[in-house]
Amino acid sequence: MPTRTTIYIFICIFFLLKANDSSAQKISGVVEDAITGQSIPFVNVSFGDQKGTVTDIDGKFIIEDLHSLDDIRFSCLGYYPILLKNEDINPFLNIRLHPIQYELDEINVVPGENPAVTIMRNVIDNADQHNPSLYQPYSCILYHKMIVEYDMPEEIKEEELPQLMNDLGLSKDSYLMLFESVSEKRHFKKGMDKERILSGRVSGMKNSTLASLPAMLQPFSFYDQYLKILDSDYLNPASNAGLNNYYFQLLDTIVDNKGDSIYYISYNPKPTHNFRGLTGTFHILQSDWAIKSVVAKTAGSNKGLSLYIKQNYQPNNEGLWFPHQLESSLEFKSMGSSQQLPYPLIGKGKSYVTAINTKPDFTAKDFDNVVFEDATLAQTSPDVGLYRYEPLTARDSLTYHLLDSLGKKAHLDAIINLQLSMIKGYLPAGKFQMDIRRFFDYNDFEGFKVGLGLYTSPKMSTKFSTGGYVTYGFGDKEWKYGGSLFLTPFKREENRFIIDYKDDVFATGELSFMDGIQKNSTEMFRGFLVETMDRTQEIKLGTEFRFLKYFKTGLYYRNATVTPQKRYRFMVTDEIAPAFDFQEASVRLKWAHRETFTNTALGLLSEGTPYPKVWINATYGQWEQNGTSDYQKLETQLEKTFNYPNAMYTNIRLQGAKLYGDYPSTFLYSSLGSYKSFTIFIPNSFATMRLNEFAAEQFSAVYFSHGIPLSLNTNRRIKPEIVLSTNAAWGEAPEGVSSFEKGYYESGVYFRNLLSNFIFRYGLSVHYRYGAYQLDKGIDNWAFKLGLEFAL
Incomplete structure (x- = not known):
């Protein structure tokens, strides 16, 4: 009778033999690129009567069914297939496929239903069952892992590689x-x-x-x-x-x-x-x-x-x-x-x-x-x-x-x-940060301006930010300054309290909305074209917060003194409007259904939404000039982009605003135009309308553009795009103000992305003005502009 030790050894030997037997009943291996040595995923491994498997993402495979295994075929698009005979098959195989060095032949389409299309239609019909988004x-x-290296040409000789790596500062x-x-x-x-x-x-x-x-x-x-x-x-x-x-x-x-x-x-x-x-x-x-x-x-x-x-x-x-x-x-x-x-x-x-x-x-x-x-x-x-x-x-x-x-x-x-701070517009300085935008700027009213803005950084506190700025304009030869305090005691940076003071100049007749201009948008260049500004001393108190997931709102109170600096072009009179005081309370609302964001080192970035975005501003105020008068403002904007399978797109923006009660002429809406003899193209503005040429106490406008990208499926760095546009607006104003009640119309074409570098993309646009407000001299109805967009 065997002892316990004998039985133990027997059992061990039995399982060892069983394991060896099991391993002999399957074949495993890896498929690699014969030139680069990189594993090749999703290679077809077929044998017998159409039997087979597919390598995984690491190029590995296992064959467990070895019945009537005479040979194994390895095939993958872009590589020469290999047929492995029975005598060359081992328990572990290292297969090396050679890439095909020529382009694929022209595709020949034969009559009748393409079987691949039939298969793909079945995939689409059953997609809801397999789409994780619907589970x-x-x-x-x-777990994510990424390595970065240079893609060295295959023709580099082995003996030349060490010196080349050294020249590039690399280690093999x-x-x-x-x-x-x-x-x-x-x-x-x-x-x-x-x-x-x-x-x-x-x-x-x-x-x-x-x-x-x-x-x-x-x-x-x-x-x-x-x-x-x-x-x-x-x-x-x-x-x-x-x-x-x-x-x-x-x-x-x-x-x-x-x-x-x-x-x-x-x-x-x-x-x-x-x-x-x-x-x-x-x-x-x-x-x-x-x-x-x-x-x-x-x-x-x-x-x-x-x-x-x-x-x-x-x-x-x-x-x-x-x-x-x-x-x-x-x-x-x-x-x-x-x-x-x-x-x-x-x-x-x-x-x-x-x-x-x-x-x-x-x-x-x-x-x-x-x-x-x-x-x-x-x-x-x-x-x-x-x-x-x-x-x-x-x-x-x-x-x-x-x-x-x-x-x-x-x-x-x-x-x-x-670099990250500079992308966000700041230069770090310990527990403080300097506002890069204050260093150097330009507009037609102030001319070139220089300044300094210094604020606390997140290193000091993530719950508040405070600081101020000072600037000097060489055109108007005036100093401006301001200071602010932002309290962010909440989890989301968007939810905050604001205390702001400024003694500065601001564009006349502007219409703005909450988060209306996206970061790096070309619309931010509109500030270069301002030629009429008002000196304003104001204090503003406010709070901004998000609610119901897709709504963002702001509540504000302003108390200010406004001193116009020059005659308004839209006024019939040559006199400069007198100074006045005002105070107002306003609410701003933005609704972007299903808008999503990513929160990275660059901050909270919008991923957009397929639905229309809606903005509403409502204001009640009082102003004083030889007496006190009440006024109200209601301003709205709606924008939607339609994307098509052929990569073309259509963007539509609708705007409307109305002033009620008694108000100063400074509040009239007059900043719709962006014309200069040759300047930067500003989307969603009237390219042929002169700056402050018209004004309105109530108006509606539509901006329509349709983009046609070209050369999309090519390796060209430059991929031009044709953007066709038509803009129209209708407005009314009191007596003595030039307005556009008969309708202002223009159309144009923007040749986008004609040249590019790492920072900017360049293009050219031409627009034409027509209708009741067409100018007498033909060339004056045309506007030629340089397109300038951020490439990143």
Whole structure:
């Protein structure tokens, strides 16, 4: 009878043999690019009678069904296929595919229904079952990792590489940059999502300011009609509009070990259709008509950038399909049309979706309109290593070691923080910050102006900000100054109290709304064209806050003395209007249904909304000049942009305002025009109307523009755009004021993005004035302008 030790040894041997037997019953391996050595995701691995599998995002595969296995075929779009004979098959295979070095032949369309289109139509018909945006509440954790390096040409000789790397200041054993971050994604229902960066690390930096970059490069799923990529909307081939704008081709069909057919389909934008498109492949699982994997590359570059994304999907135990692995490759070729990098910069990122929870413990109250938030900016975050999906490689570790040391010596954190502050308009100075906009400015009334603005920074306190400014205008030869206090005791920066004092000059007859001009919008250049201003001493008290998620409002009280500085062009009389005092209370409201925001190191940034935006201002006031009189103002604005599958768009802005009661002429609306002999093009203004040429106590205006982008699916840095526009306005004014009650009309064309550099894009516009207020001299009805827009 065997002893206990003998039985124990026997059992161990039995399981060891069982394990060896099990491993012998399957084949695993990895597929790599024969030139670069990089793994190739989503390669078709087929054997037997159409049986097969697909490599995952890391190029790995496993074959478990070895019955009648005579050979294995490896194939992928863009590579020469390989057929592996039985005698060459081992338990572990390292397959190297050679890329095809020539362009694909012209596509030939044959009569009859394209089978690939039939398959894609089934995918679209079943999309609601597989779209994570339509699922019930769930949460998951994502680990993101990105490395940045130069994309070296293949023709560089091996012996030349060390010297070249040295010339570029590189090490062959480390990367240029390494990012890691971990985020939590929460979903309640369609339109109610939030992703929070929980932890991050960036090589060379102490803080994780830029760690959120890899998480922002690609969409979480591939089922919406438009996919937000590189800050632009790309038409999804897996959509009804995509069926009409893409060409699909069925490349292969394989059967997995469960007997399900997997269709391998390529897609490309139709050459005669101009839209923001993608090119790539799908793997479609027939049993569910679900996207099993997708490869997509932007068809052409966008602002010098090209993005290559790969997504792998798997069903969970409940049959719900979620992305499992996400990969991105961001290529940055230049810093503008004339500033080329020595070699393209490549950012290669991977994201892994883990800890999917379909029964999370949160409610709708836990969601606001901030859909992406970097929580590491406001608190000390845990070490990213606690969440790391895969261990660091030797090259990863060396990158951190070298760059952290170099970053400390070069004060990289300080440099990055300086750049971020300057983008937001400030120059940091310890616990204070200087307002860059006060350093140097210009307008037609003050001429060139210089000054200084100094305010407290978040380093002193995130609950309040105070400071002031002083400026001097060389045109009017006058000093101006002001000071303010902002109290922000709430969680959101938008909710604040305001105390403001100014002794300054302000444009006559302006119409403004809460957050009416977006950051980096061309409309901000309107201030350069002001030629009539009023000296104003005022104190303002107010509060601004957001309520009901999509409403933002402001309540204000102003007490001021206004002294006009020159004759108003719209007045018949040559006299300068007398000074007066006024006090008023006003409420401003902005409603943007479903507007969403991202909260990053650059602050709270709007992601826009597909719905119309509405603004309303209501004011009651009293003014004194030889007696006291009451007045009221009601001002409204509505704006909506319509986007089309072919990337064309239409923007419509409607404005209306009315003055009631007795009021000074200074309050008349007179700032609709933006004409100068040759100046900057200002959208949503009348390009042919002279500055303060007309005024109105009540008016309505419509601004219509239609954009036609060109050369979208090309690699050209310059992608021109034609913008057709028509503007019209009708106004009424009291006697003695030039107005436009008969209707003011103009039309024009703006040739956008004709030239560009890293900071600006340039264009040209021409507009023509017609109707009752057409001028006698023909050339005076034309306006020629330079287009100037921020490229970032």
